Amino acid sequence: MPRYKLTIEYDGSDYVGWQRQANGPSIQEAVEDAVFALSGERTEVAGSGRTDAGVHALGQVAHVDIDNDRLNADKVRMGLNFHLKRAPISILDCIVITDLEFHARFSARRRSYLYRILNRASPPALDRGRVWFIPRDIDAEKMHAAAQGLLGNHDFTSFRSSHCQADSPVKTLDRLDVSRAGDEVHVRAEARSFLHHQVRNFVGSLALVGEGKWSPEDLVTALEAHDRSAAGPTAPAEGLYLVSVGYPETSP
């Protein structure tokens, strides 16, 4: 039975998140419903990981097994997009996976996120629900310099949601870049995996640095406290995008 690897773009605004839940519509459920409409099979679409309610994706990855000889990768992509045409969800890419060990979640080696802050006097019109609006001036260069103090292998308890289900708060952060692009400030984060709310909690604290309320040293002090209450607030979900998920070269 062929296993398909899907690359998925979505607007998470009107969803409870990636993961199927009883309390509202999820991206996973919408894609699974499209698989059923296309193939007649009720089967799980396994994502690389959850995204929270309101979080978007430019390149979420998932896999699904579909036992249907009339389908191929192109037909799956186009067929799912046809059945998803009323949803803000698009299958950007679909390939057949030959490595039978491939699993969208367990094979993943790298997650890349983008966080968009709109930093101007007036609220967003076109990007409502797509950015965190901060009207006060923030200094992206200071934020970037401070962010470098979080890189590497640390106990990230201070930036971990109390609902996090990870076994350990120790993670290795490979990239945390902050840069200005016109009216926007972009935070780019990369790691093998993240704790629940980790990127949003980084951004909430970095914004304090950007506003001049925190020094770079305050950020390191917060990290070393191993205490969620030592760090800044959680930035809103709506500015966060799962950009891409990386796999070993042997698992395309």
Place this chain on the structure above:
Amino acid sequence: MPRYKLTIEYDGSDYVGWQRQANGPSIQEAVEDAVFALSGERTEVAGSGRTDAGVHALGQVAHVDIDNDRLNADKVRMGLNFHLKRAPISILDCIVITDLEFHARFSARRRSYLYRILNRASPPALDRGRVWFIPRDIDAEKMHAAAQGLLGNHDFTSFRSSHCQADSPVKTLDRLDVSRAGDEVHVRAEARSFLHHQVRNFVGSLALVGEGKWSPEDLVTALEAHDRSAAGPTAPAEGLYLVSVGYPETSP
């Protein structure tokens, strides 16, 4: 009585267009309602020109006279944004106009538009209603080269809506650039003023060039026919953005 010049961003998706109309909500009406909520005055907000249903703006310009001593430019901007907070409309800038002759429409000397085409295999998820989705490959360089044949002073009847209310079909087109930006093809058009549907009709014909169905000569032949039926279809409203409106330096 002070005259305020407003620069306005909006998502036109759920509106009948800029202009107040009986058949549905307009941007103009929403801003006039906000002026009333702020100042208690029912007064016209005069735009630089109409935009069609579904067309967006990054920088529409309008003026409004408000007779209220307690207000100033900053208070008008913030107050209107407060009352517009449930609408996808944002007042980006507000200044007091000292030139009593200034009129957002009649003083305008330049209109700049952007048209966004999403040119990839899969439909938009995050940019639904914000781009024209063309899944077939289009060649932006060919489109740009052909577009240069439309520059200058011409009778643009072939690219004019039958509902156009302009006195003359003769206009001077100053810029029509086509360029690729990743998965998108951008068309940028500038002129003192445009006929109704002129930019969307340009784009509809340029797409035929981009797909290889039309040669650059076909585009010139269409222009010279002075006949709407000689040109290509009207591109959808949702890809079009009014980027900015220019005024003489004496009218800031």
